[in-house]
């Protein structure tokens with residue numbers, strides 16, 4: 737509930753989070769209002785990511801939604817015939833909302849940046865939107881995400897444009913390519929993540945294929 741300024745303040749709170757306990761608490765508390773807030777502010781990222789997923793990733797496989805939140809991406813992907821979706825997130829409150837949607841076959845609490853409780857090559861694809869941003873998951877998260885996607889599988893994710901440049905993402909993504917772990921299929925143009933905000937950050941979608 738609230739006006740646009742209050743919604744923007746709630747959104748900006750997560751960027752200022754101090755560590756994982758803080759971010760977990762903020763998202764647990766925000767879960768019931770999260771979608772109304774971000775979609776009122778015009779949140780574009782799941783929709784743009786779904787476009788790239790539909791262009792590159794054949795439906796029918798087993799996919800991981802990393803930092804699933806309330807399941808906004810799964811809501812779209814279900815309509816596009818991506819039906820075998822597993823979600824992970826650090827916030828049980830956010831995942832409770834995702835669970836209620838019925839778009840995910842499995843939802844489990846796991847932390848990006850730490851070892852993931854999945855075997856190697858467990859998924860045909862991994863999608864992740866809205867979490868590679870300030871104060872959230874680190875670039876090292878990709879080591880584990882790459883491990884759990886099979887060779888030839890796909891990774892499609894967003895990175896906030898300024899965080900890509902200044903938060904170590906550009907270097908980490910290039911290092912994984914240099915190590916032969918994945919190759920870049922597509923980096924999108926920068927686009928506005930929250931068009932109804934007075935000052936919105938830009939985001940980019942990246943599409944990688946696992947080697």
Ligand SMILES: C[S@@+](CC[C@H](N)C(=O)[O-])C[C@H]1O[C@@H](n2cnc3c(N)ncnc32)[C@H](O)[C@@H]1O
Nearest residue numbers: 763803804805808825826827830847848865866
């Ligand atoms: C902006 S929301 C995005 C949620 C959803 N993907 C979307 O687009 O609506 C960020 C999500 O990342 C989760 N998150 C933040 N840091 C995380 C981490 N290190 N590991 C796992 N989840 C994390 C939060 O709990 C929250 O649900």
